[in-house]
Amino acid sequence: MIEFFYAPTPNGWKVAIMLEECGFDYQTRLIRLGEGDQFKPSFLQISPNAKMPAILDHEVDGEPVPVFESGAILIYLAEKSGRFMPTDPIGKKETLEWLFWQVGNQGPMGGQLSHFVNYAPEGEDYSRQRYSGEYDRNLAVLERRLTGRQYILGEYSIADMIAFPWAFIAKPLGASLDEFPNVADWRQRLKQRPAIINAINLFKDNQNRGRNTAQNNSLLFNQSSEHFKTK
Ligand SMILES: N[C@@H](CCC(=O)N[C@@H](CS)C(=O)NCC(=O)O)C(=O)O
Secondary structure (H helix, E strand, O other): OEEEEEOOOHHHHHHHHHHHHHOOOEEEEEOOHHHOHHHOHHHHHHOOOOOOOEEEEOOOOOOOEEEEOHHHHHHHHHHHHOOOOOOOHHHHHHHHHHHHHHHHHHHHHHHHHHHHHHHOOOOOHHHHHHHHHHHHHHHHHHHHHOOOOOOOEOEOOHHHHHHHHHHHOOHHHOOOOOOOHHHHHHHHHHOOOHHHHHHHHOOHHHOOOOOOOOOOOOOOOOOOHHHHHOO
């Protein structure tokens, strides 16, 4: 069994998609981000950056194996299942390139844009504009990569699973896909997969949807090193 530490956000969906695609035996542990579950000592043992997603793999010889960071988790699960990652050196290199692109670019820029669209006080125009531009720039990167390709690596893989969630929520972030027809087609193709539907529905009722904001929640927002001392 794999314990899956999860909250219903785009970063959580990435791993939920892979667990569903592979049919792994997993149990979801809901991390209540607004209540500070991510800073509990038991969770920090598994995810030292105090973020979900994370997993604890019990299907191993010896002690259960903790894995944090979505890109690392997807590679771990791809190697465990032997699925959704090319095994030839060039294919593997391309997988790593697109995973690193996602976790270093599309993910954090989308995350910051979401912060300023959904949770920050009004009047943060420069910040919002910066991340809106960066999010748009990353859509263009994906658009160019998908030219002449159905999927990021040619065949459906963990590279699609990691990039899909942040493209899925383009509209709520205020971005239009009209100028990115390859991304729009790819998004449409992916969102019909049963595994992706199941992942997005996982604990859907627990989505934040404006409940916790920068003004009313000092656990999830305005963080500093102090947060690691609070629990
Ligand atoms: N680079 C990380 C990002 C994970 C991340 O930012 N998770 C957010 C939710 S979407 C989180 O756990 N936030 C809790 C917090 O900031 O306290 C990954 O891709 O796994």
